[in-house]
Amino acid sequence: MKAKLNDEELNLVSLAKKYSNENRARKLFEQLRWPGGKPVCPHCQNDGTAKTISKLTAKAGSHSSVRKGVYFCGACRKPFSATVGTVFEDSHVPLSKILMAIFILCSSKKSISAMQLRRMLKTTYRTAWFLAHRIRHAMGADLKTAKLLDNTCEADETFMPNFERPDKKTIVALIVERNGEARTRVIPSVTAKNVGDFMAAAARKTAIVNTDEHPSYKLALKGQDRHQRVNHSKYEYARKNQDGSVSHVNTCESFFSLLKRGVFGAWHCISAEHLAKYASEFEFRWNTRKSTDGERMVAFVPMIAGKRLMYRQPAN
Numbered sequence: 001m002k003a004k005l006n007d008e009e010l011n012l013v014s015l016a017k018k019y020s021n022e023n024r025a026r027k028l029f030e031q032l033r034w035p036g037g038k039p040v041c042p043h044c045q046n047d048g049t050a051k052t053i054s055k056l057t058a059k060a061g062s063h064s065s066v067r068k069g070v071y072f073c074g075a076c077r078k079p080f081s082a083t084v085g086t087v088f089e090d091s092h093v094p095l096s097k098i099l100m101a102i103f104i105l106c107s108s109k110k111s112i113s114a115m116q117l118r119r120m121l122k123t124t125y126r127t128a129w130f131l132a133h134r135i136r137h138a139m140g141a142d143l144k145t146a147k148l149l150d151n152t153c154e155a156d157e158t159f160m161p162n163f164e165r166p167d168k169k170t171i172v173a174l175i176v177e178r179n180g181e182a183r184t185r186v187i188p189s190v191t192a193k194n195v196g197d198f199m200a201a202a203a204r205k206t207a208i209v210n211t212d213e214h215p216s217y218k219l220a221l222k223g224q225d226r227h228q229r230v231n232h233s234k235y236e237y238a239r240k241n242q243d244g245s246v247s248h249v250n251t252c253e254s255f256f257s258l259l260k261r262g263v264f265g266a267w268h269c270i271s272a273e274h275l276a277k278y279a280s281e282f283e284f285r286w287n288t289r290k291s292t293d294g295e296r297m298v299a300f301v302p303m304i305a306g307k308r309l310m311y312r313q314p315a316n
């Protein structure tokens with residue numbers, strides 16, 4: 001019988017008791033990966049409607065064992081499993097541990113260090129580190145398909161410490177819809193072009209955007225219907241407008257303080273190279289903050305599709 005994917009099923013106790021068996025873990029993983037209830041070919045997106053998808057089995061009498069969980073797509077005639085075409089493709093970590101790592105990252109509000117994940121999952125440090133990065137990478141919203149932010153938004157940026165180059169700070173730009181979702185992007189400098197491009201990709205023109213008095217936003221947000229600024233240098237942190245709305249960037253401040261707690265509390269030092277993935281992790285939990293841990297895991301797993309992460313990302 002198929003497990004109902006709720007908090008009863010998706011918690012650490014259940015994952016450890018019921019899904020430590022690889023066969024069961026794979027079935028649960030498939031259920032999360034394909035919420036439609038049947039496998040979808042990652043090569044041609046055939047869901048079995050166009051041509052049959054069959055389970056690949058060893059020939060009768062043959063001693064060669066076909067890897068469990070391998071399917072064959074009748075449309076493109078290619079084999080696939082639930083991890084093909086996802087951030088976990090070519091990972092050798094057992095699915096039971098991948099599921100636990102997903103749950104831990106989905107439910108840890110202040111994140112977790114690779115060192116702690118290594119101890120919890122009994123893996124090597126390298127495995128835990130890479131596993132966490134695969135998950136973070138998948139947590140990032142794809143701006144090409146993500147819902148555009150609208151209504152009242154705030155935009156701001158924060159300087160993060162660069163532990164490899166203390167003389168150089170790295171910058172996380174943020175656009176957040178009040179009572180809505182957040183989008184993050186690592187930018188090399190706070191220029192009108194950088195923040196403007198990000199705004200155009202993440203929010204609707206009709207969104208009312210609140211920022212501080214940084215001059216780049218003035219230029220960058222010319223395309224927006226309405227731009228409200230608070231003057232921090234004049235100790236103005238919130239301003240009540242005539243229409244009753246309040247201009248401030250306090251939501252951005254809350255987001256950044258969470259992110260910084262992760263950097264200083266859990267990770268201690270992170271490199272600029274990986275900052276975007278850490279920001280994505282906080283962005284995802286922020287965007288699902290009204291969900292339970294189990295619901296967050298259900299929302300997360302389909303996001304692993306169409307994304308890859310190499311161990312050493314080549315420079316540029």
Ligand SMILES: [Zn+2]
Binds near residue numbers: 046074076077078
């Ligand atoms: Zn196919």
